Amino acid sequence: MEKEFTRRHRDTEVLNMNENEIGSIIVDTAIDLHKRLGPGLLESVYEIIFTKLLAKRGLLVQRQVSIPIEFDGESFDEGFRIDLFVHGKVIIELKSVERITGIHKKQLLTYLKLTNTKVGYLLNFGAEVMKYGIYRVINGIVE
Numbered sequence: 001m002e003k004e005f006t007r008r009h010r011d012t013e014v015l016n017m018n019e020n021e022i023g024s025i026i027v028d029t030a031i032d033l034h035k036r037l038g039p040g041l042l043e044s045v046y047e048i049i050f051t052k053l054l055a056k057r058g059l060l061v062q063r064q065v066s067i068p069i070e071f072d073g074e075s076f077d078e079g080f081r082i083d084l085f086v087h088g089k090v091i092i093e094l095k096s097v098e099r100i101t102g103i104h105k106k107q108l109l110t111y112l113k114l115t116n117t118k119v120g121y122l123l124n125f126g127a128e129v130m131k132y133g134i135y136r137v138i139n140g141i142v143e
C-alpha cells in the first residue's frame with residue numbers, strides 16, 4: 001500500500017512539472033548521454049537511447065510525433081515530425097551535425113508555433129562538448 005502511494009505521488013509530481021523543471025532533466029540527461037556515447041553517432045541512436053533515459057527519469061516521452069499541415073481546407077499528417085515531445089509541454093529536436101545553422105533553429109520555431117508549445121530544445125549530439133550543442137527556444141526566442 002505504501003509503495004502504491006509513493007508511486008502515485010511521484011507520478012503526480014512528474015505530471016505537474018513545468019517546462020523549466022522538465023528542461024532541467026532534459027539538459028542533464030543530454031549531457032550525461034553525450035559523455036557516455038560521445039559525439040557523432042547517428043541521430044536515431046541518440047533518439048532511442050535518450051528516450052529510454054528520459055523515461056527512466058519519470059518523463060512521458062513521445063517519439064516522432066506527427067504535426068499535420070493544412071492546405072486548401074485539407075489536413076495532411078505528412079507535414080512535420082517532432083523528434084521528441086515531452087509531457088506535451090516541451091519539444092526536443094535532435095541533431096548530430098558538425099554545427100547548428102539558422103535553418104535548424106527555424107525548424108524548431110516552426111514546430112513550437114504549429115503546436116502552440118512554449119519551450120523547445122535543439123540538441124546537437126555532434127558537438128565536441130554537449131554544452132555547446134544545447135539551444136533553448138522559448139516562443140520564438142533562442143537562448
